[in-house]
Amino acid sequence: MNKESSTILITGGAGFIGSALVRHLIASTDCQVINVDKLTYAGNLDSLAEAADSPRHVFEQTDICDAPALGRLFEKHRPDAVMHLAAESHVDRSIAGPAEFIRTNITGTYNLLETARSYWNELDADKQKRFRFLHVSTDEVYGSLGPEGLFCEETPYRPNSPYAASKASSDHLVRAWHHTYGLPVLITNCSNNYGPYQFPEKLIPLMILNALEGKFLPLYGKGENVRDWLYVKDHARALHTVLEKGQPGRTYNIGGRCEKKNIEVVRAICSILDELRQVTGDGLQVTEDGDGLRVTGDTAEAPVTSHHSLITFVPDRPGHDLRYAIDDTRIRTELGWSPKESFETGLRKTVQWYVNNPEWIRRVRTGEYSQWIKTNYDTQGRGRF
Ligand code: NAD
Ligand code: TYD
Numbered sequence: 001m002n003k004e005s006s007t008i009l010i011t012g013g014a015g016f017i018g019s020a021l022v023r024h025l026i027a028s029t030d031c032q033v034i035n036v037d038k039l040t041y042a043g044n045l046d047s048l049a050e051a052a053d054s055p056r057h058v059f060e061q062t063d064i065c066d067a068p069a070l071g072r073l074f075e076k077h078r079p080d081a082v083m084h085l086a087a088e089s090h091v092d093r094s095i096a097g098p099a100e101f102i103r104t105n106i107t108g109t110y111n112l113l114e115t116a117r118s119y120w121n122e123l124d125a126d127k128q129k130r131f132r133f134l135h136v137s138t139d140e141v142y143g144s145l146g147p148e149g150l151f152c153e154e155t156p157y158r159p160n161s162p163y164a165a166s167k168a169s170s171d172h173l174v175r176a177w178h179h180t181y182g183l184p185v186l187i188t189n190c191s192n193n194y195g196p197y198q199f200p201e202k203l204i205p206l207m208i209l210n211a212l213e214g215k216f217l218p219l220y221g222k223g224e225n226v227r228d229w230l231y232v233k234d235h236a237r238a239l240h241t242v243l244e245k246g247q248p249g250r251t252y253n254i255g256g257r258c259e260k261k262n263i264e265v266v267r268a269i270c271s272i273l274d275e276l277r278q279v280t281g282d283g284l285q286v287t288e289d290g291d292g293l294r295v296t297g298d299t300a301e302a303p304v305t306s307h308h309s310l311i312t313f314v315p316d317r318p319g320h321d322l323r324y325a326i327d328d329t330r331i332r333t334e335l336g337w338s339p340k341e342s343f344e345t346g347l348r349k350t351v352q353w354y355v356n357n358p359e360w361i362r363r364v365r366t367g368e369y370s371q372w373i374k375t376n377y378d379t380q381g382r383g384r385f
Pocket of ligand 2: 090091092192201202203204206218219220221223225226227262317
């Protein structure tokens, strides 16, 4: 895949990472982007406003579990590559209800592979050689690390959560479609992402929004679990790099070389917010209302000591993986990618983005963002939506 004006079919392009990838491809390449997304609770067309006016961005609301619909999309758009990000992505939801994870992450990936394979089989030799299927996965497939060591591409799979197990299954399917049928696949396994437009169920946006609203910041267990954080724009660039330069059949780990305990992450968010909101004063107010304990103390309402006071330890997540950390030597040395953002600069940008975008937050909080069909969608699925 080295033709800049290619057509790329992206699944999950209305999600957190997918929308960052779409924005990146529209802004930095000449690619035509076909954005295939079911628009679950995690899909948000508001996050694609920057790409809305581009004639190179086409949105197709489709479920990847609908195989005939996928077949029609491949015939209609004749993609040169697929970048597969559509998934159920939140560990806590997978613990509460794994069924959708099995459906989308495993069956959906299987459908996409089969659709891509029959389309690829009919391509002429030149197009067949250039075609790529990039499967976007997670470092959680490798299981949990102790205090030492890193995940490399050869680390055996030991997924612990239903989410991780469903992603591991999908990785195995993708690998098998290469081994058995010769489909030119690439697999990436990335560490935890953060940045603008992330749905506020994941650690970093949840903590920022709760802190902004004066709510408690719930840390699981002792807050000592470790994640390796990567700014989402760096991930989007990495995915494009792997698509352009990666070797079919190969896996690339992507990470930030940025290990942090959860408590460190939350403390860093609190410190940035303290600074941005010029916290002075001497006390948060804790009151009881219908929804339980409530903390007030916004600078507008009452003096705030510090957002740090909101940190609360809550019962641990079942089966909580202790530590993830990525060895990203392969993508750095073979493909020349490295992150541009440090955790300090990336986190500051992220907090500032949420502070600056109350309307995005409001529409997510009220559910208005999912009323997309009434307000945003051009039924032709082209250009503005
Ligand atoms: P997300 O939950 O923000 O977005 C997922 C998107 O997929 C949404 O737009 C949703 O509408 C869409 N989708 C879900 N089910 C679908 C279906 N059946 N058909 C079509 N579309 C469907 O997820 P994300 O955080 O952007 O993650 C994207 C991918 O990257 C996932 O495959 C995830 O496993 C992987 N990943 C995520 C992280 C992370 O930290 N978020 C890290 C590594 C890998
Ligand atoms: P999360 O963002 O859900 O990503 P993942 O579980 O895929 O790594 O969680 C990141 C870390 O933060 C993880 O160790 C669980 C922890 N966590 C909390 O302590 N409190 C929370 O409210 C959430 C959502 C996560």
